[in-house]
Amino acid sequence: MKLTRECEYAVRCVLYLSHEGKEIVVGRRRIAEEMEIPGPFLGKIAQQLARSNIIEIVQGSKGGFRLVPSPEKLTLLDVIEAVMGKVYLNDCVLRPDSCFRSPTCHVRLVWKAATERLRETLRKTSFAKLLEAESEYLSSD
Amino acid sequence: MKLTRECEYAVRCVLYLSHEGKEIVVGRRRIAEEMEIPGPFLGKIAQQLARSNIIEIVQGSKGGFRLVPSPEKLTLLDVIEAVMGKVYLNDCVLRPDSCFRSPTCHVRLVWKAATERLRETLRKTSFAKLLEAESEYLSSD
């Protein structure tokens, strides 16, 4: 019932890239250091983000990662499902056949509803909003 | 981001006991068989449910488990938190100190809100409702 650290790191990475701006290439080491992510692990995570076209990986000297979509269009759900696959709370939500009770089980319907509610919450949160909220917070000092 | 099997089994067990009725003692083997739960594992789970006063364990010959609260008062959240501890989606929701970003991080607020929404959904679902819904479904054949 919990986020994996992999997801958490992915969100942090994208948050950092959003902050730097859409077209800017930022080195892996720098992201890892500033966001407290184990460097080589970030590499692995980046590969998954790249497969989902959330970032573009630039190789070679001065290489790094660059955000592809604009932060307005990019949601928490996009990033999380890029590294975790589809979000759901119980196997039977996705594969009803996995349980003999599923034809009559109303617990399953609760999990289904809760899953959709959760995905909806994440879908509604864009990185643009997150950045805006944080900068407002900081400027109100 | 997923329910453990332990939780799933706990819910099934309580569902079965609710169905049988509040004062009835049902043997562990029978519950395990009918609900497809590994027998000894159910024993462990039952101990946790007993600690939270959700069931009472009757020892000795003809022993087994008995539901303590009435199904109207008992919610999915009660059962799940009895075996998992408090439900939350990310460490920083419960322990803000676990992350250096938490003072300004708005992702954290999303996790917090989503966690509360999830708990609310589970809190609203009583076992009485679940049973009723299933029996309605069955009688509409």
Add this chain to the structure above:
DNA sequence: TTATATCGGATAAATAAAATCCGATTTATC
């Protein structure tokens, strides 16, 4: 007293998460 149950602590097995390693490859710069 015996047969039937569960208890509860310890432990084993299986699975998944988290992290790292390293040869290959790509690119900027001199």
Add this chain to the structure above:
DNA sequence: GATAAATCGGATTTTATTTATCCGATATAA
């Protein structure tokens, strides 16, 4: 071109968690 600075991506290792079982102790009905 040669060199240095990056990441790639597959394999592997380490660690943590989940899942399940074992067994001597204990409790109860008959």
